[in-house]
Amino acid sequence: MLIKVQVWDLAVRVFHWSQVVLLAGLWYTGNEGLMAQHQLLAYTLAALLIARICWGFYGSASARFSHFVASPLAAVRYLRRPVPVLGHNPAGGYMILALILLLSLQLLTGLATFDNSYISDGPLVRYLSEEWVSLASKIHKLNIDLILLCVAVHILAALWHSIRYDNVIWAMLSGYSKTANRNDAPKLRASWSYFVLVAALLALFYYWQGAVLLRFI
Known part of the structure; x- marks a missing residue:
């Protein structure tokens, strides 16, 4: 008999679905x-992402990197014989890491991207050499294609897994999944500290750049 248990905390779910809206x-x-709106959205995503990385070290068990970062061999074995897993499966864990790294690269290069206008130039452009700015701008334009490709693969894999095995999409929406043993349920932490950190980072970004960007909206 399968028992419904909570797998995902509010912090993970808000971060996950916020990415969808913000990337769009x-x-x-x-x-x-x-570009003013573009940068404001980027700073919002940066706040959520930095807080999520921190949450990956001290947050709920299912949110921690130590919980879902498995060996490459475990990921290959899972792809050969997928089974329902509470939390991120071994293969999905690598996709999460890839998206976090690609998003981090996109945000960092965006800070140093040159686009011939005060509004759209990244705030670090004035401090870097022309060669570094040119490199950052090229990476920023190419990296978005990699992000969109990974997102497409992630969506297709989630749909396939939801149809064939268990509904991981609904689990990420509701926070709940099913298991035969209640003791398998991960230990969750209250998400308030995640949102406090997000708010603090948003305030910092607003103080740094947001107030200036809002003048151009």
Whole structure:
């Protein structure tokens, strides 16, 4: 008999679905040249991402990197014989790491990207050499394609897994999944400290750049 248990805390779920909205907004504003809005969305994503990385070390058991970062061999074995897993499966854990690294690279290069205007130039452009700015700008434009590719693979894998095995999409929405043993449920922590950290980072980014960018909206 399967028992419903909570697997994902509010911090993980808010971060996960916020990425969907923010990446869509970043893609749209970047293509439309709405650079003040683009940077404000980027700082919002940066606050959520930095807080998520911290949450990966001290947060709920299912959110910690030590919980879902498995060996490459374990990931290969899982892909050969997928089974329902509470939390991120071994293969999915590598996708999470890849997305975190790619998003971090995108945000960092965005700080040093040059686009011929005061609004759209990254705040670090003035401090870096022309060669570094040019490199950062090229990486920023190419890296978004890698991010979108990984997102597409992630969505397809989640859909396939939800149809064939267990509904991981609903689990990430509701926070709950099913298991045969209640003792398998991960130990969750209250998410308030994650949101406090997000708020503090947003305040810091607003003080640094946000107040200036809001003038151009």
